[in-house]
Amino acid sequence: xxxxxxxxxxxxxxxxxxxxxxxxxxxxxxxxxxxxxxxxxxxxxxxxxxxxxxxxxxxx
Numbered sequence: 048x049x050x051x052x053x054x055x056x057x058x059x060x061x062x063x064x065x066x067x068x069x070x071x072x073x074x075x076x077x078x079x080x081x082x083x084x085x086x087x088x089x090x091x092x093x094x095x096x097x098x099x100x101x102x103x104x105x106x107x
Contacts, residue, residue, distance in 0.1 A: 053088055056076055056105070069100050073103060
């Protein structure tokens with residue numbers, strides 16, 4: 048059984064024209080193309096990455 052909490056993250060804006068560190072964070076979250084989704088473990092590190100690029104992603 049999986050008792051670990053997860054978050055589903057979707058890329059809703061293009062990282063083109065953003066800071067390089069923000070583009071790297073999007074790649075680090077495993078998001079490639081627009082509207083791509085990933086289900087990630089809910090950890091403080093992942094939360095911090097989502098907060099950094101909150102204007103590019105949506106948490107479902």
